[in-house]
Amino acid sequence: MKVLEPRDLKEEDSLRLDFKGAFDSRALESELEPFVQALEEYADGWMPDVVGGKRQRKYSRRSFWKTLEEQRDGNSTSIGLYRTQWPALDMSLWLWLPPRTPELDVAIKVEPLSFFTETERCRKFVEMVRAWASRYPVSHASAHSVADRRLADAPNFGRDMQTAIRDGFDKIYEVSWLNVFGPKLVEAVGRERMLSTPAWRVEELPNGSVLLVTWPTAADFTSQEARQAQARAHAHLRPDLDFSTVLRTLQERSATLAPVQPRFPPDLAPLLSRVVDRFPFHERPRKIAEFNAWQPPEPDEWLPLSDALPPDVDDPERVLSSYRLLAEHLVAMVHSDVPSLFKQTPESLTDLDFYFWREDFPNTRLRHVLDEHVVPAVGAYLGQVLVEHLGGQWLPRQKLGEAQVRVGQRVWWPMIRARRYLRSRQSLLDFSLSHLFCSAERHRS
Template sequence: MADLELADSPAFGRDDATWKRDGFDKVYELFWLNVFSPKLVESVGRERMLSTPAHLVEELPNGSVLLVLWPTAAEFASDEARVAQARAHGVAPFLSRLPDEFAISERQRKIAELNAFRPPVPEEWLPVAHPSDVANPERVLESYGDLSEGLVAVLHTDVPSIMKETPESLTDLDFHFWKTHFPERYTRDVLDGHTIPALGAYLGDVLVRRLGGMRMLRAKMEDSQVRLGKRVWLPFLRARRYMQSRESLLDYSLTQFFKEAERQQS
């Protein structure tokens, strides 16, 4: 009952007429225990649904999918359970796209690995902002804008959504970088000197534009912050950790970083 109340089920923020008409037409929320109908599974994508990170993901005989976020219902409100739920929400949009990239012969094994995958909770934040120490904020902001625009110019053909600066753009970038083995294709000089600064600037832009963040500029780029509520986030530091290897694209996804910042803000 508590899970239902917290999620405003079955309305999920919709007016009475809308939720009675549409019902459970898509995944609005994840509870401790979830059973998704065959129709809903097919609309999301069966293999994508089966790759959701959770304690248990099981395909039922009638085509439905059982998803259990945490081992016991009694712990649904524990800090660990809420973190697990947040992780499932945060990284699932990215992970759900990966199974289709594997050969059929290894797909089930990879899905099992993705089900067991638990990315670390984002640590690229501070409880208190450091004051700006730049002499010319306008020039620094202009340089960040140039970096972000440069990333868009390079990737807009492969990742068209990058031009919109949305959470979905970040997921599309995650998938593109992972699919193309991006960190392994370029030298560290290129990544450290161009890709990572541009990615940090772009990630900061999305936090500002979509969550109402405020930039806190620092002379050392990696220390520059975006204030959101009671926390300040470090997009350049996240970008550096993210672009270390193909594996780190999963551990430090842009998608999860944004979702965690959004969750902490609420």
Template sequence: MEELPHGAVLWLTRPTPADFDSEESRLAQARALVHLRPELSLESTLATLRQRSLEFSPIPLEFDPDVADILRMEAEFEGGCGNRALVERLNRYHPPPVSEWLPTAQAPAPDVDSVQAAIDTYEGLYAEQLVALFEKEVPQVMKGTLEALPHLDWHLWHMHWGKRLTHAQRETLVPALGAFLGRYLVDGLGGRWVPRKKLEEAAVIVGYRAWLPFLRARHALQNQEAPLDYSCSQLFRTAQRLARAHSH
């Protein structure tokens, strides 16, 4: 113990500060505090110090694998993965199961005048509208790589696109987002478009399932949390996983 000016003292509870958050150090600190402030209890003081120690110990990232990339971006934006409370909250999150699909045998046949013309509209107009809209905020969409999906999902979620859209804006973005997702199912998983006059019924056939990317897009833009709950990433990963299982 060393006396300091103005009535203060320096009380060394351990030989080295390197293990200040160890159990032995926290117990010594708690005893010192209780000695100096008799109104404190040893149990509550020690519990408080132990809680502080937890803040210094890293918590493992156990994000749901289908949306892990999205959650990791959010954790990094909010101050890094050392934010224990945030990581714990994100670790607990699991999106609802993907529901935007039908058995291939139940998928309705095309009802458009020209299947190829409809596909050209999906991929050449709608999907390119999304690229043009987000090329600055989400430059990954320009590359056409799989990393674009979680980056786009995170941007839509983080910037509250599902909440801030007007009806007219939503009706423009739903076809663009759905076509963008559908193009990944076609190019990345060998899927086949089944166009329909009603976009929400248009499907991409991959194996035994018909995925409904436009319906997924509408769900993803229905409210503030929807871009995470109904992410493009989760649907694609689910389709990819089932396609791989089907091929073996």
């Protein structure tokens, strides 16, 4: 079974639930029955259909229990729950067992967040969490946008990692779309104050916890109304905070997440669209704006045909064969990651640009290896694409760095381009192979 993973999709924002509750480990199956029952009843449209452990199985009660048993290792056991169809689900369940304090640890990520635009679907999600929190007492649980959580620096909230691990969610650092505050937090705030919080839903649970939902739907958390509701709840629970300041911070986060329309330089749009998609969702609008304002230098690795260096080799065919071998060497080096290199097309140049950028090739490989082996191979490959697709002609030279490719009334220097290209990660964009090809294509007549 092929589970649908976030990397199979263009990454979007997700809804994430973090839930850690206490449970009685003496009768595991009967104790977890309410957990499974609530999941099956309320997972509206995102119900897992795959159980993952030592092997993947189609979801069923039987496979759920069987995998938990197989995964048991001393004082813990865990399983993964996934989907094979949209929306994507990444759900994990960890059970900590004696001699450790028994704990049920659940993390759910459903992508995309836009799946939770319907009030009824969100209501069912809330009911599921309510059922779990009523049966498995928590100190704190929350569900919210992954992108907004990152902007809020959750779960550290400005603290160093060691302090955050030590103290946990010991006060109201943030109010999420959905919250469960355990009895200790409720008493710290004051039960009366907690229950009078201005929010869409506030409910005291039988075990003393309080369920608080700021807004009917999760997906529109950046709307002005939803942000005001979030700010009102936070300022109410933390009287030391100023409502206007809290709201302004939330609005700034909304502005950071606001979509930006790409207006990339046309030659580089296919490459930059892929580069942008590699950034976390909450950083993507800013990167799109940066690339919209960025202009790469116009390729200048060329001379008028009248100024070209004439061929100076005794056996041109042997030298041309060496260029082809260098290009084949590049294909051999990275074809498993960039299979399109076999085709030697303009699109393969874009694929190569993206691959080198993704892998940060200039900074993750030895410099002498790059200079001695990769630069010549990249230059030869670029030259071969100019020859194959623009009717170019190699002008071979004794010095490899002086090799030129004639296209129309210009000669291009692919080896010089390759040397500039592989200086740094930024230079892979500034001196991309695909940009030079597009420039040569425009000037070939």
